[in-house]
Amino acid sequence: MIEQGPVTARLPFLASLGEAGRLLASTDWAATPLGPVPDWPDELVHAIATCLPSRVPMLLWWSADLVQLYNDAYAGMIGGKHPAAFGQRAAECWAEVWQDLGPLAERVLDGGGATYAEDLCLLLNRFGYEEETYWTFSYSPVHGEDGTALGVFVATTDTTSRVINERRLRVLRALGEISTTEADAGTLMTRAMAVFAGDPQDLPFAVVHEVTGDAAVVLATRGSPAALDLDAVRRVGHGGEAELVGGAAFVQQLEAPAPGRPAVVLTVGLNPHRAFDTGYRTFLELGAARLSTALADADAYRKERRRAEALTELDRAKSEFFANVSHELRTPLTLIAGPAEEALTDAAEPLPAVHRERLGMVLRNADRLRLLVDDLLDFARIEAGRLEPRLRQVDLAALTREIAGSYAPAVERAGLTLRVDCGDAPLPVPVDAGMWEKVVLNLLTNAVKYTFEGSVHVRLTATDGHVELAVADTGIGVPEEELPTLFRRFHRVRGNTGRSHEGAGIGLALVRELAELHGGSVGVSSREGAGSTFRVRLPRTAAVPDEEEPPDAV
Ligand code: ADP
DSSP, X not given: OOOOSHHHHHOTTGGXXXXXXXXXXXXXXXXXXXXXXXXXXXXXXXXXXXXXXXXXXXEEEETTTTEEEEOHHHHTTSGXXXXXXXXXXXXXXXXXXXXXXXXXXXXXXXXXXOEEEEEEEEEEESSSSEEEEEEEEEEEEEEOTTSOEEEEEEEEEEOHHHHHHHHHHHHHHHHHTOOOTTOOHHHHHHHHHHHHTTOTTTXXXXXXXXXXXXEEEEEEEESOOSSOOHHHHXXXXXXXXXXXXXXXXXXXXXXXXXXXXXXXXXXXXXXXXXXXXXXXXXXXXXXXXXXXXXHHHHHHHHHHHHHHHHHHHHHHHXXXXXXXXXXXXXXXXXXXXXXXXXXXXXXXXXXXXXXXXXXXXXXXXXXXXXXXXXXXXXXXXHHTTOOOOOOEEEEHHHHHHHHHHHHHHHHHHTXXXXXXXXXXXXXXXXXXXXXXXXXXHXXXXXXXXXXXXXXXXXXXXXXXXXXEEEEEEOSSOOOGGGGGGTTSTTOOOTTOOOSOOOOOSOHHHHHHHHHHHTTOEEEEEEETTTEEEEEEEEESSOSSOOOOOOGGGO
């Protein structure tokens, strides 16, 4: 209850002011620079009437002495300073930060107008320790009739939680984004320490240890460890609970990346200007959880890379084996074909017809086998990344016509008709002529091999920025379900019988690789029993850098 008397006579609204009202009534104002209430100027009474009922934190500093009055909302923000702060001089109440605030207040009193500060950091003692706090506030003058400032009106918000939470969230986010590639535990923790450096207030120092038995080996550090307790590190490393060391450091274990790995223990220094409350502890625990995940990721990455390396090595060995075998096959093939050819062309001692026929067969098959071996060798080279197209501008129409022409006898021997449409105009395209020959011959050989009657049609057309080769036949076709895998290496259509059984299933794969080396692509459409059309598309401008052409080669 507020006693009726001279104070309530002056401030009839007092009863509605809650605790602030009771304090206002019970303070002996005569003992303060404000003097007895009945003598207060109207401006003060009006200012109190405006400020104290508000639910927004507000403070009034009155007279040159800056005597304080504030509302209940404000009282809730200043901790242990309340209620002594009520009626106290500002300079006394805020002694620890007055060097920052005093000049701002003075400026307002001296007619400098209102001030504004956002998230100003003040080391404030409101809970028994010097605390890091943040404030957004404005000081504005309360004018007397003559225009002088009689007091200062303070509207303020405590932004401490927001500022601190934001910076802690930044750290957590950055910890989650640490790259775990190419990192062992040490590298990873060093990256984490760099992130910790972004919040030196909450993480003044940090040490990461790897604990095995009695040994604690430092993996990474940041700042100078003021409170390091190796016994605590070992205890935590051996599976103990997280520990608080002398209120100055927090020790916790990171989850071991894999069973059998040494325990990883993180010690972080604590902010001397913040209480180690639930928010702080959660922050550190979440940070440790992120680092545990990063350790596990890095471990998984390492394992994956080791696996990939082993596979690459296996692949390399396989390609090398291919290359070697192909080489070994070429020599005897040359030794078979050479004498056969000599015998066939020997004018001095001509062979009887029956032997000519036999040797002709030997020679043709040796040639076929050599083509196959060459394909294998090319393939091995492509796999090893050793086959690079030597691009030259060539008239692709003429080149294709010539290649198809050279194959015409084989088509005719098979009882098929060959049609070649390459247009009349020259078609300059950057290609490796040798590779293009392989592409065309491979498709033609297949067309003949898998066509028993009808025709083979070779067509070259130019489209928007591309040229397209289509080799169509009226052969056995390809079952629909086989189409998607047709260009895979070693893939052969099951139960598909061509004119001959030989084939390693690399012809089409090679065609695809060669097309792709030119920045091109391949495609097929086919109907079983009706025939197939294989297509190769190449860009008309080099997708791969043109080779430096020696001047005399043009
Ligand atoms: P192969 O050495 O077996 O001919 P390819 O890679 O050249 O290897 O061809 C793979 C498979 O695709 C062949 O086994 C065959 O079944 C099928 N194929 C290729 N070309 C044709 C075609 N023109 N008509 C029908 N099937 C074909």
